[in-house]
Amino acid sequence: MSNSWKEEVEAAIRAGERISDRHIVERVRHAVLTQRLPPGTRLPEVSLGEIFGVSRSVVRRALTRLAADHVVDQRPNQVSRVRAPSVEETRETFAARRLVEGEVAALLAGQLDAETLSVLDAEAEAEAEAHARGNEPLRIERSLAIHHRLAERSPNRVLGAMLTDLVLRTSIVIALYKRPSLASCYLEGDHPRLLAALRDGDAAGARRAIERHLEGLEELLDLGPREAETDLRAIFGQAALLEGQ
Amino acid sequence: MSNSWKEEVEAAIRAGERISDRHIVERVRHAVLTQRLPPGTRLPEVSLGEIFGVSRSVVRRALTRLAADHVVDQRPNQVSRVRAPSVEETRETFAARRLVEGEVAALLAGQLDAETLSVLDAEAEAEAEAHARGNEPLRIERSLAIHHRLAERSPNRVLGAMLTDLVLRTSIVIALYKRPSLASCYLEGDHPRLLAALRDGDAAGARRAIERHLEGLEELLDLGPREAETDLRAIFGQAALLEGQ
DNA sequence: TCGTGATGGTTTGTATACATTCCTTATTCT
DNA sequence: AGAATAAGGAATGTATACAAACCATCACGA
Structure with a gap:
């Protein structure tokens, strides 16, 4: 997790902000938007909890909400990460x-x-x-x-x-x-x-x-060649079929 | 919570289904769709937990997911209810x-x-x-x-x-x-x-x-007269303004 | 009779402990 | 040297305990 962001949030907390899962959602969302949390960044529950001064329960709620908003990737038994859409x-x-x-x-x-x-x-x-x-x-x-x-x-x-x-x-x-x-x-x-x-x-x-x-x-974006279509099946189709057997 | 539904779920559990928050989401969603859980139905966390044989942690996750899907109304400090859209x-x-x-x-x-x-x-x-x-x-x-x-x-x-x-x-x-x-x-x-x-x-x-x-x-729906528009502010506007002072 | 306020039970909010899974690293064998 | 494996640390999954908020009921007084 980016360190500059961590410090920034810690400062806000010390300033006496009061926290709930919604606040966390809002803060993470904003940090993602402003690129302070680049895609792929790990968001472990304990670290977030320490930063915001709450327990994992609250963080977990925030993360599920963020996942529903397509901001975060939350997969079973794995660390949540900032989503990186293809x-x-x-x-x-x-x-x-x-x-x-x-x-x-x-x-x-x-x-x-x-x-x-x-x-x-x-x-x-x-x-x-x-x-x-x-x-x-x-x-x-x-x-x-x-x-x-x-x-x-x-x-x-x-x-x-x-x-x-x-x-x-x-x-x-x-x-x-x-x-x-x-x-x-x-x-x-x-x-x-x-x-x-x-x-x-x-x-x-x-x-x-x-x-x-x-x-x-x-x-204006760099989305690569129109539809790179890295269709592995088309390329290795035959081989894959053989290996499958 | 509707009793017939409760029994039905309990039967499924006894049958050895294994449960997680996603399962609960799926079941509640389906029950709502088939009107076994009519809008407004209370969904207390403990009851759901007992029914599905899991603790509140799991139920809470399921409920937040259902809230994100607009199936359930989850308001702070109040029991979740099946949503009843206007x-x-x-x-x-x-x-x-x-x-x-x-x-x-x-x-x-x-x-x-x-x-x-x-x-x-x-x-x-x-x-x-x-x-x-x-x-x-x-x-x-x-x-x-x-x-x-x-x-x-x-x-x-x-x-x-x-x-x-x-x-x-x-x-x-x-x-x-x-x-x-x-x-x-x-x-x-x-x-x-x-x-x-x-x-x-x-x-x-x-x-x-x-x-x-x-x-x-x-x-085919009974949506009442086009836009009943019970606009209280329009009706009591003056009075409300006076009371506000 | 109606409104008002207190009270106990119910329900959610939060923290924490323990179990489980996962990932990394170090070690061993080929 | 390289690959497979085992062990240790790290993170999530789940359950539970306690605190705070809410709600319904009842008693009381105007």
Whole structure:
């Protein structure tokens, strides 16, 4: 487990924060999002318990919750680890999010009150500014805030909850597969365009804006050759069959 | 907790089944689906533990998993209960499922191998037969099998997992809001029509078949007047504001 | 009669002990 | 040298004990 993170959390605890499994879930989730806990990191129950000052019971609950949220891999008799989704799953996650967020955006078009819209505008502007200053962590925070707000304002709360989950998962894989050469996964104008469509009540436009945005994002990632399809069975099929006998 | 269910489970345990939290999840889920555990049923940890012959640790894990699956309501310091989704949430769940299953069906059109298709045909036929015989529990089982198979064959596994969840949730609310006058929520020909479109590679047709099927199902439910909207704030708004001061 | 407050039983929250599994390392044999 | 194996440490699985919260009931008073 990353040491810098451990120290950070210990400091927060000393500061008198009160802890429960939900807090742990929130903290781990955030740490994963901000890459302080890279995929594959081991999360032993006792260590987490010591860090947060609680017993394994609480940690176990938090870990099962995180597993349900697809943040952590929890396999029987093995240490929980931060999940590292495959390239394949990454593509599928993006596709699912395009579908769901597109629908949510379409439902939301023309339905948002002026106050929410202005808050969204402010967040988009804050994102642009953070990007201009090269403050990538802050930019990510702002960007997430926008999408999270869309999810929580979704008229369909079931879809909204699904979107919350998908936003989290895409953020994780973006952090995981970001091209190292790129300083930022920022697509200028995407968010303002989306907000304009929402304000104008242009449902089709809002959906399109979301789809374009997510396609653009996905293309910024290093997902290797389209479908490497390391199909071992196709390659070693014959041999495998023989050995099987 | 329903007594018939308790006895049934106890019998299964005596029969030498081995138990873990996953087994409990599966059993409770199934019992909810088949209405042996109606919404609102209390699920105290100790009782469940005694029934399944395990301690509260295991039961607690199972309950948190069930809560993540939206099957159970788990609130702090209160006994877990079988969830009873509102009318509002029911509509939203159906809308979400139309979106997701429609997409999965479209993706699946023309992609299924002959064997899977014939299995699906057989299941649809078994469903029709169960309905003809008036065996509703069996019919439900068959119907679920079809949709579950679509979910697990989804080329996009993320969407597939989401669909699995939504199929479960719609089944629960169907059981909850079924018009008492109806013996069955069966729409003749819907499944065969869907399978035909899948076989023909007709993506648009498959999506339409799903959407029609789910709309038909939703209309069989007793969801009350469109949006009763018991908006207390709208009614008592002034008074509430005064009292607030 | 109705509201209010106390009280005992029930249920969950948390910590901890012990059993089991797993993984690593060191050792031995070929 | 390399592979198989055995032992030790590390981590999870499960059960249980105790504390805290909740709920229903009953008694009391206006």
